[in-house]
Amino acid sequence: MFRSFAKKSTLTGLILVSAAAQPILAADDYKLGLVTFLSGGAAGPFGIPAQNAAKLVLETLNAGQLPAPYNTTGINGRTIVPVFMDEAGGATKQASEYRNLVERQGVDAVVGYISSGDCLAVPAVAEQLKTLTVLFDCGTPRVFEENDFKYVFRTGPTATMDNVAAAHYINETVEGLKSVSGINQNYSFGHESWADFNGSLNQLKAGVDVTTEQFPKIYAGQYGAEISALMVNSANVIHSSFWGGDMEAFLLQGSARGLFEDQTALLTTGESAMYRLSDQIPEGTILGGRGPFGVFAPDTALNRWFREAYTSEFGTPPTYPAYKMVQGILGLKLATEKAALNVNGQPSTEDVVSAFEYLEYEGPGGKVSMNRGKGHQATMEMVYGRYALQDGKPAVTDVRHYAAACVTPPEGMTSVSWIEKGMPDAQCD
């Protein structure tokens, strides 16, 4: 008897709690869910910089003080109220928390997700709840290659673009390129990065040997055995998509053992450690920023404002996750305001969706074109350069830009088959 009583009273209790938890908001506030890693290994290098950038931009947007054309208040005049959420717990947990954000906390839109697993799981729920969702950072091209989503957009480039551009870069700049080796983390991003890099390099230049491919565990922190393997199987270039603490540990341990003395490291996410490890990164190391972000960003009013404001607020220049977060929020703002031009009052989600599709705009990292995935996936140019100390300060030299059309598969083709077929229709300069 008490079992059923307990069950019933628990349920009633739940309903009461949920009713009480509905927050009271001013009618014209824009509630924005922001999901990034706030705990775990991805929080330090990605989650927190992205969250810091969001805080800075939302504050400035609400004051209407961003450089033109973003100098209007909030989103379409509505003050933005952020709701921060930790991305930890895995994809199922995040699908559940997404529902909570929308149905319990009543957010108007969600910007977030760093992990590719979350980016694959969350869109299905977003479609069910018909809520505008902007994926800002995750890399897997599968999101829009395997599905068509109506309410989901991704304002950042995919990981394929990083690695195809990396292959172009070493093909063009490394003289006598004969061999490459790879060290990538043993999870999706690591495997896909290496496969895309190696596949596209094979297409660009025949006869480049792979001396060794290492896949240590993610967050391993100790790479003694892998560094030995890389030293024994020496190659012209060592490709690595390591990020965060893993990349830093690999750089420190590799430098100490002289790994980079006659081999060049190619770090696809290297830009994010450029300032913190300015003394440890060997000069000549090839760095990528997963797009025209950070040190690779163009010299525009928006970028100058962002770098100065971010550096003075948080004590370090913004890295690419921070840039990508700003890009996501600005895309949402622009699409909403574009949609509002044609309607009286606030535009509906459907209006914003059609305004967002195939949108082109300038973010702090330059031009963003939503021209893949039926207008839902962004492309951007890709940039690589070599690390150099100029007057004792970290900088990049020998910077090369690759147009989006050069490193992105055409609409309707998956990245894997595009690379396999020899990257047809790529428009490179």
Next chain:
Amino acid sequence: MKIATILLIAAAIAALAAGLVMPGWLTFMLTLALAKGLVVLGLLLLMRAGLVSFGQGLYYCLGAYCVGIAGDYLQTQNALLLMLLAVVACVALAAIIGLLLCRYRDIFFAMFSMAFSMILYGILVKSTAFGSTDGFNVKPPLLFGWTPGGESSPMMAYGLAVVAVTGVGIFVWNYLRSPMGYAGEAIRENEIRVEYLGVSVRKVIYIKYLLAAAMAGLGGAITALAAGHIDPEMAYWTTSGEFVFIALMGGTGHAAGPVLGSIIFELLRTYAFQISPYTWQMILGTALLAIILYLPKGVWSLVERITKRIAA
């Protein structure tokens, strides 16, 4: 015994009716909680025999992947068929692994069970066809081509979860009162004595292990159908650890403990996420510490205490 069954069915009907008025997020969260409750019900059978498995994630994940893979290859969204397949696959695997595991006790059993789930994790991480660590999406379930409230509604999976938990709950409740059920506690107390009484300890444990695997597979299948996405994280040892956490929280004294425990766990975690996005782990940890200190037999012991007080 019959009264308990009737009450449980009544509670299930009440839960289904509540599903019609509950907000979507709550329905979804309860579905996941009930699915985990199923896994923990299986764990409870083992724990009552003194065996703590840190590897139930193996069957939880296998069940989910069966649903995902079979759904793709057989082109079916039939929820019942997929769930059945998941259970059969899990029992088949458990029948082999169980032969080995049933020879071990204590920490050795815990470590061995964990090792097997980590093997599955390792295999899935290497399988790019299944999306490696990113996993892949599962189509929403149908019941013979029909789904209540449209494909977007979480009601379908919720209904499946409630029915499954009710069925398994009635079974476990009766099982624990059967000679086989009591044999588990006897084994925990004194294994040699049980052998001398003429009961095959290995057989008792083997059957419990198979049952636990079936329940974990069912829980995994429901999770896959509800969440629409699966990844190898389900086989990672922290997932298995979560099941042990829930079992300790709910208590192993009664079949309702795991279900209650997992609902409280999910509620606690989601509100911890909302209230303190930076330190939610601390809230969970503090709650578990408090339960261990003040309710060493789990949350369910609170219900028993109240029942006794009213009866007295």
